[in-house]
Amino acid sequence: MSQLLTNYHDQLENAKMPVGKKKVLQTALTLFANNGFHATTTAKIAKQAGVSEGTIYKYFKSKNDLLTSLLQPILLEIKDNFFSRLDSTANLKELIHFMVTDRIAFINVNFDFIRLLMQEFLTNQPAGKYYEKFFNGNTGVLPRVQQLQKQYPEINQSLTTVQIIRSIVAPVMAYILQINLFHVPSDSNDVALIEQQILNNLTKI
Template sequence: MEPNIFKSYRDWLEHEQMPKGKKAALTAAMALFSENGFDGTSTVQVAEEAGVSQATIFKYFHTKQDLLLAIVRPVMEHFFPAYRDEFFQGITACETLPEMVKFIVTDRYHFIKENQEAVKIIVMEMMTSEEMRQLFVKLISNKDFDFLSELMKNFARTGELRKDIDAAGIVRILAGQLMVYVIQSSYAPVLVHGEAQDLQIITEQIVRTIKK
């Protein structure tokens, strides 16, 4: 059974009821896409890494793009956890804007850390793929739950938010800072000082950007 709270794609995949070949293909593809990029990885390589035939790959995924989406969609859906009461309970417990930013930065950073391979794939693909960017927009604009409206409502109630900052701007700033930090951690570790210190710096930078 799927865990109640999505924390890690690998854990989610482990609990999913699906054929072993499909699960092996997803695990192998995630490792290879994150290491070599989507365009730099062939389905032949995925099949070899997974220990299955290429025919098995196409049995479960009609195209390589479908394989990619099967990895990134669950992670993107839960990066903005529209249905996680725990997340918004944490936000509503914060009384000031700095407290709220610190909570979100810390909470979402740990989510990114648990899903680092998939997040690396998302970051790389969003730079070049319009389809991936459209998927991102679609997921955070879910009609069943207005994530942006709820987020804005909580920031606005502190009375500390700049009037020219909207919900989309807040999301861009938060996601941008965290994604860049993940890239730095992976490719330029010399720029990383330490997790606690860096998260505090990120929090302070965001607060300075959005606070009156």
């Protein structure tokens, strides 16, 4: 079980909610992660959770509604935990080093579950609405990146927020996919090269 999945199971265990709802969420989370959303029926969730299908529909309008109820807090946790640790960096180079090493480690540990989240966002329209909360709002990814651009004047101020995100995310994700999907051997210098590439992309005039 991934670190992310384990942490979220722990959160659900301590959450204040009806026992039946908690069992449904915990079971659905495991089954969605292990078997995929489409391969997991509400009947299978109910059987493994030890509840009736009626209990599922008591708390959730549909399987899609159950999925979105799981995705929203997970995405917000991913975002908030990550950005809360950026304040300790002293300069842009250190910031980039933290971003790259932290996200590579996080995605490697949670790769199967992260892949599930991305698949469901792309294929399930109801889940897609949570992109809005993830990216926008006072604590969304976009305004937080804008704050970083102001905090580090070395960043090319003509870059848009989306361009900054793309400059950081693209090299990291390419490396992650190379390792986890295509099983291309990594080199000891790869991470340092990625960090330098991002630094060049952000500071180039």
